[in-house]
Amino acid sequence: MQxxxxxxxxxxxxxxxxxxxxxxxxxSAIPLVVRIAVGVVGVGILILIxxxxxxxxTKDKGDDFKEVER
Numbered sequence: 001m002q003x004x005x006x007x008x009x010x011x012x013x014x015x016x017x018x019x020x021x022x023x024x025x026x027x028s029a030i031p032l033v034v035r036i037a038v039g040v041v042g043v044g045i046l047i048l049i050x051x052x053x054x055x056x057x058t059k060d061k062g063d064d065f066k067e068v069e070r
Contacts (some may be wrong), residue, residue, distance in 0.1 A: 024038070025039070
């Protein structure tokens with residue numbers, strides 16, 4: 001049940017971000033420097049999330065105690 005809640009929260013966040021990104025980057029009232037900075041920060045966050053997921057998956061493959069009960 002907890003995983004379903006996380007999926008729903010994630011989908012909601014993705015919908016809000018997906019809707020707001022074009023509006024934010026097309027708004028002429030926001031200075032270009034701020035739009036570029038926000039884009040760079042967003043790309044950096046995505047890279048860090050990708051690295052964390054990759055590290056987590058490679059760590060699980062090397063786990064020798066998969067059959068031990070926790």
